[in-house]
Amino acid sequence: DAMVIQNPRYQVTQFGKPVTLSCSQTLNHNVMYWYQQKSSQAPKLLFHYYDKDFNNEADTPDNFQSRRPNTSFCFLDIRSPGLGDAAMYLCATSRGGAYYEQYFGPGTRLTVT
């Protein structure tokens, strides 16, 4: 009964070749998040949506874009991946408000060759 699903689980792309990661949820949560996580580090928030409102972190590179076509789906587009973009990408969802936890997907491990 997966609640936050990420596809693919593993993605290999070439340097500079655009790649899209997808996330879907069955929880009907209005907030969706994308995080980048490198080995043994805390997850780094890239952006989040509150319903259709897009919130970009100030230090998220322009190379990273996101789309949320409906409540259930959210996509992370990396326009020109560099070697430094190799990481685990985590999608999460939550209800709006400070008192609700996040539910995470299993992550997509991105390798850039």
Add this chain to the structure above:
Amino acid sequence: AQKITQTQPGMFVQEKEAVTLDCTYDTSDQSYGLFWYKQPSSGEMIFLIYQGSYDEQNATEGRYSLNFQKARKSANLVISASQLGDSAMYFCAMREVQYNFNKFYFGSGTKLNVKP
């Protein structure tokens, strides 16, 4: 200033013993939520326990309890009767009501190793 500070990069505990993972936070908001997550080597983040700033009692969930000391701005996670499967990274996180209430602030994590 860091919103969440976890000062223990790594810890060891003997199986069946209790362990405390430290977390301090910084906020000027009166209303906020505090969360602990576990991340095994598989990579998935698992929600463990939540404490609201107005909750007077410490939160408990099975073997997990949260030692909440509001005046000291600390929210330590206590794991009782450690098991080998508790070996993982543990992250403390906070979410504020007033300032960007959908954003979670994470600490740098503590890697826990449970020894048999």
